[in-house]
Structure formats: structure tokens, C-alpha cells
Amino acid sequence: MTDETAAQERIFTALCAHPGVIRIDTHAASVFLDGGRALKIKRAVRFPFLDYSTLEKRKAACEEEIRINRPLAPQIYHRVVAITEEPDGSLQVDGRGRPVEYAVDMSRFDETRTLDHLAKAGPLDANLASAAADAIVASHAMAPRADGTAWVASIPGLVDGNGDGLRKGNHLEAEEIEQLGEASYTILQRLRPLLEERGRQGYVRRCHGDLHLANIVAIDDQPVLFDAIEFDARIATVDVLYDLAFTLMDLLHHGQPLAANIVLNRYLAATPPENLDALSVLPLFMSIRAAIRAQVALARLTRPDADRTGILHEAHRYFDLARALIHPPTPRLIAVGGLSGTGKSALARALAPNVAPQPGAVVLRSDIIRKQLFQVEHTHRLPPSTYRPEVTARVYEVLVQSARQVLAQGHSAIVDAVFASESEREQLAAMARQCNVPLSGLFLVADLATRQARIGGRHRGASDATQEVAAQQEHYNIGHVDWATIDASGTQEQTLQRCRDAIAGQNKAI
Incomplete structure (x- = not known):
């Protein structure tokens, strides 16, 4: 034991003498928990990647810890305090005597909430x-x-x-x-x-x-x-x-x-x-x-x-x-289409975690991309002018390009959009063929009453669809749908299972 570590053990013993204090040791620090307060002291150690072997270096490290961490967690990190030796030989935290150690003064948090x-x-x-x-x-x-x-x-x-x-x-x-x-x-x-x-x-x-x-x-x-x-x-x-x-x-x-x-x-x-x-x-x-x-x-x-x-x-x-x-599998592309209120976004989020490679597919949502194009928050409601055909065409161009970017990186993508026209669906399919990536197309369907009820129950989100928009969509000319048509009128779990079955069937056909 060096003189520095011996001196620290005296300090650690004094801190633990107070009732209720809990000491936690790591390889480079000792933390003392006392009620709602925590004191973190750098241990007098030297490793290839750090050196706390002197009091000056430990003080500097404490100051640096505050500088780095306080902007991230101001409710936890407060200041550097000196542990002092008083004229009578006693040790005090933030006393007036000679500093013999330094500590990071922190608020204690519930350790079970990490x-x-x-x-x-x-x-x-x-x-x-x-x-x-x-x-x-x-x-x-x-x-x-x-x-x-x-x-x-x-x-x-x-x-x-x-x-x-x-x-x-x-x-x-x-x-x-x-x-x-x-x-x-x-x-x-x-x-x-x-x-x-x-x-x-x-x-x-x-x-x-x-x-x-x-x-x-x-x-x-x-x-x-x-x-x-x-x-x-x-x-x-x-x-x-x-x-x-x-x-x-x-x-x-x-x-x-x-x-x-x-x-x-x-x-x-x-x-x-x-x-x-x-x-x-x-x-x-x-x-x-x-x-x-x-x-x-x-x-x-x-x-x-x-x-x-x-x-x-x-x-x-x-x-x-x-x-x-380190060995990610081949990526794939999944498209989730359907009129507003069929549950496309909920389905995309549910599918994504289980689409390899880890940590799951990137979800590209037309609602989000439209908001990004107009540089507004996702929950900001856009005016009808932003849904003109030429704007929607631009949204789909960005969707397809973003999916191409993701696939080119060896990662899977799920594209979430209405895909009401054959041209929109073919645009995505053509890109998948160019990238030599399998496409699983899913088109969700549900009756108007179901769709309107779901839209009416929504809270703030990225979609601007209203019950009136849902009614207008009933007149869309969707044309021939060569994707798997999925009954989405039931629960989310039922729709998810039907889609998984459809994807599995498409995989066997490839």
C-alpha cells in the first residue's frame, strides 16, 4: 500500500463512520452514499489509461468530470468539494482546513432506475x-x-x-x-x-x-x-x-x-x-x-x-x-401500404425489431418525410396545399431514395405510406429490383367505419389524416394490387400475425 492509498483509506474510514453511509468501490473510484447525497472520490491508482496517483491529478480529474457531465446531467452533478484536515486533526467535507482529498459532489439517484x-x-x-x-x-x-x-x-x-x-x-x-x-x-x-x-x-x-x-x-x-x-x-x-x-x-x-x-x-x-x-x-x-x-x-x-x-x-x-x-444477414425491403386508419404505422413499428440485421429495420414513414420537407415538427399539422399531387410525388421520391440509401448500407428498411396508386407501388418495386433485394409488399384494408374510429381516437402524431380524409380516400382508384392484401379490421396482434404469415409465404416463393 502506497502512502497515497494509506492516506485515502483513513479518509474512507472517516466517511464511513457516519451512520447510514454506504461505500461502493470501482476500479478507479469510491462512492459514498449518504441520504440524498453522493461523494465520488478518485482512488489513488494508475492504469495505462488513467493516472490518479497524486492529489493534484485527482483534483483535476474531479473538475473534468464536472465539466464533462454537468451539461448532460445537471440534476446529478454539482461541484468539486475538498475534504479537509482541520487543526484538531479531524476530517471535514468542504471544511476550512488543509485539503487532503477532493470529491465530486453529486445528488444520489435511485440505483434501481438505471x-x-x-x-x-x-x-x-x-x-x-x-x-x-x-x-x-x-x-x-x-x-x-x-x-x-x-x-x-x-x-x-x-x-x-x-x-x-x-x-x-x-x-x-x-x-x-x-x-x-x-x-x-x-x-x-x-x-x-x-x-x-x-x-x-x-x-x-x-x-x-x-x-x-x-x-x-x-x-x-x-x-x-x-x-x-x-x-x-x-x-x-x-x-x-x-x-x-x-x-x-x-x-x-x-x-x-x-x-x-x-x-x-x-x-x-x-x-x-x-x-x-x-x-x-x-x-x-x-x-x-x-x-x-x-x-x-x-x-x-x-x-x-x-x-x-x-x-x-x-x-x-x-x-x-x-x-x-459482425456477420449481418442480407437486408430486405418491406412495404406497408393502405388507406388512412388501417394501422400501417403501428404495424411497421411492430415488424421492424424482428427484421434482420439487428437492431431491426429502419422505418421510413411518408408522414415524417413530408414534415421534414417542410421543416416542421412531426406533430405540426400541415395545410392542404402541402398535399398537392406534385408534393406527394416528391414525398414518394424521397421515400424510395431513402430506402435505397438504407439498403445500400446492408440494412433492411420498412416503407410506410398509403401507396394508393399502381405507379407508387411500381416505383418502389423497381428500386428493389435494381438493388437486388427482396420486396415484401403488404396492403392493409379495413372498412370506413373502422378507419374513421381509429383516426378519431388518435392523439397528437405525425399523421394529418382526418375522418373526412378517410372518407375521401374511399374514391381512390387503387388499381391492381400485387402485394399481399391483409385484413386489418381486427386487433393489432391479429394484423401483425397475418402480415408475418404473408411475409413467410413470400419468402418461400423467392
Whole structure:
């Protein structure tokens, strides 16, 4: 034990002497929970990736943690406080004596409300998943842009570091580790020009850097990002999609495919379209993140109280996920058409999580694209002039082009629109043939009364359809429909099952 660690243990003992204080140790910090307050002290340690070995360095690290995290979580992070030695030899938090240690002064939150705990308890609420995506979008919007050259150059080190870490202890198959590394390098070589271009476009930023589910907490039912990497800006200076990939991957690991798909689609809808042109990086990024978590799990085996069986199970699950993600299956295109009120958007959202590759299909919705074309919020109601035939034609052009972008990146897409005319349906089918991607067309039908009742029960959303619009659509000349016609007059579950059966039948016919 060094003099620094011995001095810290004296401080830690004094803090724990107060009734009700709970101490939690990590590899680099000790956190003391006292009622609604939390004090986080950097431990006097030195690792290859951080150095807290002196009081000055620990103070600087505390200040940096506040600087990085307070904009993301002002309700958690407050200030840096000194722990002082008073003239009588006693220790005080924020006293007037000589500073002998520094701590990050924080508000304590309910530890059971982090997303990893919530995910283990059952399916995550869709609204919470959407809000988590919004929080990530906001964090990336405020993140300072950086030179992408260093980031791209660092990726081979991540792949190699994963290989080295996964081999330690011989807990995983050496051949499978080697195969993972080879597959990662193959994708990296193919994507390097894209990654370099994203750096030039400004998508490499000083991000959170550690966005797994344990670092997102629901406070007043709103997700808050905390514990961003402060000890090394290089580790957190990454492509924004690599930051997002940690959350997506961890949602998949925790058995939350619907939440993962919601986060992906919400993020893409709220960020520039260049991200659609970069979906091909997600398999590599998510795989790297999963391998890192497998390493983190294996590192816990060195603890004296380690649950070896549980730790090895978790490590194997993350490793297996890394191996699965690096080999995405062939993408596909699904089209969901039908008049207003047939349940197209609900169906598209329900289908998307189970359309490979993970984390599910990108949903492209005509209602959203129309709002984007006029640069208004999704819930803003547009005037009738924005539904002129030439505007609608432009909406379908963008829909088809966006689907082409997604498919070109090796990702699946679901296109959600009325598709009332044969020309609109053929336009999409022609693009699918050009991309050599199978198209599953679904056309939902329901009687007018059902459609109007559903429209009347809607709350604020992206659709501008009214009950009057639904009645007018009864006179549309839909023409010949060569897609599967689906009775959508029943429950959402019944419609979903009919569509799954139809898709399965179409797959057999291909």
C-alpha cells in the first residue's frame, strides 16, 4: 500500500463512520452514499489509461468530470468539494482546513432506475426508449467536433485490444476470437473511406464515450446520461454512431430488441440524413462494443468475491453477440401500404425489431418525410396545399431514395405510406429490383367505419389524416394490387400475425 492509498483509506474510514453511509468501490473510484447525497472520490491508482496517483491529478480529474457531465446531467452533478484536515486533526467535507482529498459532489439517484436494472425487470417502455434516443441526440448536438483522423487510426487498436483481452485466462475459444478479429478487419478495410469521410463531415465528436445501459438512469421518468468518460478525451472522441452503438448493443444484450429499434429509428429521424449513408458501420461498431463488455466482465473474475459462474455466463453472452453482429444477414425491403386508419404505422413499428440485421429495420414513414420537407415538427399539422399531387410525388421520391440509401448500407428498411396508386407501388418495386433485394409488399384494408374510429381516437402524431380524409380516400382508384392484401379490421396482434404469415409465404416463393 502506497502512502497515497494509506492516506485515502483513513479518509474512507472517516466517511464511513457516519451512520447510514454506504461505500461502493470501482476500479478507479469510491462512492459514498449518504441520504440524498453522493461523494465520488478518485482512488489513488494508475492504469495505462488513467493516472490518479497524486492529489493534484485527482483534483483535476474531479473538475473534468464536472465539466464533462454537468451539461448532460445537471440534476446529478454539482461541484468539486475538498475534504479537509482541520487543526484538531479531524476530517471535514468542504471544511476550512488543509485539503487532503477532493470529491465530486453529486445528488444520489435511485440505483434501481438505471436502464440495465429496468431492462432486467421486463420490456422497457416505448416512451422511455424514445426519450433515451432524444437524450443521446441532444448530447451529440452539444458535443464538440474533433479531427476524425485520430479516431479512424485508433480502430485497429480497439480490435486488437479486444482480441488480447478476450484471450486472457483462456475462458473463450481462441479460434472464435481469431475469427472475430479477422471479420472486424475485413469490414474495417471496406469502410475506412466512409469513416474518414464522416470525420471530415463533422461526425467525430467528443462524446459520452461509455453509453451502456448502466450509465443511463430514469429520473422522473426521463432518461439522464451520466458517468461520461472524463479521464481521457481520446477514448471519448469517436464517431457519434459508435457512441450510439453502445446503447443499441446493450439493449440487444438485455433482450430489448423493440427498445433498440425504437432508439435507432428515433435517432435517425432526428439527425442528418448522412447517418442513413453510414448504417454499414453499425455491425462493426456494435460488435466492438460487445467485445469490450465481454472483456469488462472477464476482468471481474479477479475480485475475491467474484461470482465466477455468473461472470463467465455474461462474458460468453457478450462475446456471442459480438460474433453474431459482425456477420449481418442480407437486408430486405418491406412495404406497408393502405388507406388512412388501417394501422400501417403501428404495424411497421411492430415488424421492424424482428427484421434482420439487428437492431431491426429502419422505418421510413411518408408522414415524417413530408414534415421534414417542410421543416416542421412531426406533430405540426400541415395545410392542404402541402398535399398537392406534385408534393406527394416528391414525398414518394424521397421515400424510395431513402430506402435505397438504407439498403445500400446492408440494412433492411420498412416503407410506410398509403401507396394508393399502381405507379407508387411500381416505383418502389423497381428500386428493389435494381438493388437486388427482396420486396415484401403488404396492403392493409379495413372498412370506413373502422378507419374513421381509429383516426378519431388518435392523439397528437405525425399523421394529418382526418375522418373526412378517410372518407375521401374511399374514391381512390387503387388499381391492381400485387402485394399481399391483409385484413386489418381486427386487433393489432391479429394484423401483425397475418402480415408475418404473408411475409413467410413470400419468402418461400423467392
